[in-house]
Amino acid sequence: MKQSLVNEPLKTSPSDLLRGITRRHFFGQAGLGTLALSKMLEGRDSTKLPNPFAPRAPQFRPKAKNVIYLFMAGGPSQLDLFDYKPKLVELNGKPIPQSYIEGKRFAFMGSSHGTTLLGSRRRFQQHGQNGAWVSELLPHTAAVADELCLVTSCATELFNHAPAKLFMNTGSGQFGRPSMGAWVTYGLGSESTDLPGFVVLQSGPRGPRGGAMHWASGFLPTTYQGVPLRNQADPILNLANPAGIPAEQQRRTLDAIRDLNLTRQVETGDPEILTRIASYEMAYRMQTSAPDLIDISKESQATLKLYGAVPGKTSFANNCLLARRLVERGVRFIQLYHTNWDHHGGTGETLQKDLDVVCKDVDQSCAALIKDLKSRGLLEDTLVIWGGEFGRTPMGENRETPGRNHHIDAFTMWFAGGGVKGGQVIGRTDELGFGATEDRAHVHDLHATILHLLGINHEKLTFRFQGRDFRLTDVHGTVINKLLA
């Protein structure tokens, strides 16, 4: 790949940039050769075999090496979790002053959207040395408040799920742009030689709206798209040998494929064949390492209990534990999706029972992940991100029970770990929690900050497509300095 994109100032010659996407430049470091392969290569250095994921140097000294992004799909209600608004409780049932909503657009404008204020019924308390407000719904998270940097002034632009999720993941509401994980692995490669650099884990009652688009590589090579890891016998699509093919036979087949490919390489001199050989070798290693990775039964009882993980189950808790195991194996970007945060008030999406359920699903294991990473010395290298695609309105929505509509002007996310100054709250919202009044943190700013923590200048990580140099942050984004340790 065009490694120099992140190492050198941007080259402007379009043909230079385009060459970056013709696949012939995957020359990296990872040791890939088996003994037989080295022999076949006859003196050629097997460590020079091409590897698209070969780790690449960041542009400047990074604070974090890996990312675990806990994506709360649906849009958690910041007003019932983090953004404590006694005034809203006081004004419960009153119409929202016109000045707030003049000219604004919301989802469900023609039907259930409401304009009366809805105070939270949840009890809030201050936690940690800095007194961060966290509601009763997230006791475990509250207990690690000193590790977290809460940003209550997050803002986005799109108020429907799929476009807003895309916006959070790709910096654009349009399908077809690379996701953050793809950008990061494109820019930095991965330390892992036997797992993909960008892995996606899912839990909750359904897939996130928009599906695979959220971890797509867009116009970047597919090498960098997120690979969903499934909690099945076959954790990666087509990982298991076909029925009736024992491991030993698979290896012999791979040896023959490699030897034949190498013969062809000698005939044609095409370096692309070396990349293909390397891909097959990595595929083989994935076949052994991925089942080992998802087998959490060897974790200690204490660890399983900490997360609330149960071997063999598909749950957010199991996924959090897997995230730690992935970080241990050098995987660069891990994204967890947990669905069902869309609390409009209708059946199955009430702000009472259903919000309780989903908070219970995630609370303990989020905190466990922080504690576990910390105790293993991994937290300082790992950036942990928690948040959804948008927040929810201070106004109630008229469904079977009072719920909250999608809201883009203010919502809360938290950050922890590598390079993040924990134990603080950034941003302030108005007394109703409608909009940010201090330190507004737009999605583009969050992206700029995340890349910064990884040692990447967001303006310099670019890819030329359709005549334009694209970035994760489009033409925007300012690093949030307060967030940095």
Place this chain on the structure above:
Amino acid sequence: MRVIVPILSLLIFLSLDCAAEVDYLAEVKPLFLKNCTQCHGEFQQKNGLRLDTAVGALKGGSSGQAILPKNAKGSLLIQVLEGRHSNLPAMPYKKPALSLKQLATIKSWINSGAKYPPDEKPLTEKHWSFIPPSRPDFLHLKNPLTTKNGIDYFIQSKLESLKLKPSPEADRNTLIRRLSLDLTGLPPSLDELDRFLNDKEPGAYERMVDGLLASPHYGERWGRWWLDAARYADSNGYSIDAPRSIWKYRDWVINALNTDMTFDRFTIEQIAGDMLPNATLEQKIATGFHRNTQINQEGGIDREQFRIDSIFDRVASTSTVFLGLTIACAQCHDHKFDPIKQAEYYKLFAFLNNADEPDLAVASDEDIAKGNELDAKVTAYQVELATKDPGFREKTKSWERELTPSQRQGQPEPVRQVIDVPFDKRSENQWRMMQSAYIEQSPTNKLHQVAIAKLRAQKPKIPMTMIVRERPKPRETHLFIKGDFTRKSDQVFPGTPAVLHPLPAIPNPNRLTLANWLVSTNNPLTARVIMNRVWLQYFGKGIVETENDFGTQGALPTHPELLDWLAMEFMERGWSLKAMHRIIVTSSVYRQQSISRADVNLRDPYNLLLARQNRLRLDAELIRDVALSASGLISNKIGGPSVYPPQPDGVMSVGQVRRVWPTDTGEDRYRRGLYTFYFRATPYPSLSVFDAPDSLSSCTRRIRSNTPLQALTLLNDPAYFEIAESLAKRVIRLGPKDDLGRIDFAFRICLARPPLEKERAILKLLLDSNQRQPLPQDISREQAKWTLVARALLNLDETITRE
């Protein structure tokens, strides 16, 4: 003027006097062009400042005079370039500052009086791609025309100038596989291979070319090429991603290419087929081109917003596909690099903003007549029943009385209305309707229901397809401020960018006018853009490397005369694609070996000059087609509804809505890759892993990645394993009896060449390694052994590569 003239004479005098001074045109202007004119130039004048001429620089903008001659330090321009102005940001804006040496050059120019030539033109001449192609003049080129066709002439002249020799022609085995894959997407059969190898008559190659161009599979191979640009898929996209029916459009493309529909007509029918006089069904189907946009069916959305998004997509696609311009930038602002104003973007938008987007029942007159005839038979059957039986009305009444409230509710609307009318107030017609409901619903009429169902089953199945239909009254189009549809500005009317050839001067230009304009022979872009993309398929990269950007930021053509020659040939041969394919594949350049050469690697590492062919990994669909062909399973059926070949479990559950995947069991299980049902949100994994486009926007060039997931797919995907087993059976059934003979047979099926001694040995080793392997009960040792070899062959780099 009166003031300037004396100054100019003075400057000229001075410049003569001090020849060693900084030369404005050679040293200063290039710095301005490189660093400043993007925002302060012909297309944009931020703060009213224009730096593409020295006059503009002297005049300055809204902050005042930019240059004070003989006073660099006091010049506003220098202050901002050095980042020391108190109010203005450092320039170039948000970009690295100029180097000290560059600054010194500019300062020295100012200090010596800021002299410039009196007749300075703002920029250089028009961008190359906006000047119509012309037939290149062979005479002024150095070498006489000695080689086979224009392609060889231009490529070889350039090679000669670099003292590089072209590569020799590839051997016949390579040639037939290359040609067959390039023209039909299928490898040659063993018969075809032997016929070609044994055809020693002159013209064997050309005969093979003609045969392949006439094959109906040509339309499939090149149809998929076009469908990439058309962003074709079988679902609505976004999060809900419901299936849609638009395969009739896909079949239209295949058929149009197979019949070599001229490219101008091909374009007009897709952009505005509905507006042609007496538009045929086929011409309406063609307008599906612009229905391949996504449809958002999520709850709570603003439908107008997404309708407008789809028009944005149509403007972008039209310009990318036909003009090779990245016009979408002008959705929000005047294009920063190319001469496209924001207003011009919305003029194009206005052409495309006046259509409705209905579904069309694709029924021939015959189908309709047949359907009507059968409907009449059903009615006649029911009437006869009612008239033959005098007690029929009473039976109907008692059935109706016994209907439960929910059954009443569940009746079709017209029947429900009849139920509300008292028995004695009903017309004959109403009774007929009620009797029909009784016949079709009452369990006592089972026999009649079966008879009627049989009649109805004979009705022709009428597929639906998505089309565009012009509205009688056009919508008003407004410019959207910053591309935001909630911020309407002035009304705009249909029109085309001023930098391109003019639109005919007719009163109300519409979509059909636009379509004709796109394929006008005055259009400097379309023929070049299309030829470049055809070229790209054969050589792996275009003559213009930025195949979707022929604008000022795009790459320059490596062989401008060749591109023009191809464009002119294309238009003069009546826009025949097949004619152009023939020219390209019969060239010596195309027929060269692809083997790497040290001298080429040294002097032309990216092989831009084509001293050899390139090895190209096959497109996703063709990887499937090649394997299916080798296995003998492949269905050669062309067209029809999209199909559901097997895919691994759990693929459909990643989307928001779990879609059904009714895996085909018959012939449709083994159809070519391009017929696979393509869900945008959950694309068929073994296609997307090999870089099949996402169909979200026009794709004019596929990426070719090379990943471990591809290896896992070919090794382990159950669909590929089934194919390998079938190839093994074929080898056992049709090949020789001895192992080495069978290895050669299997090898030739997959690669169209015999194995080298070494390759044969590697496969024999693999074959023998399986002798003591325990086997599942239902598989013979023979079958297991050869499946092993088949898997290895289907996984080879060479199998999935066009050499």
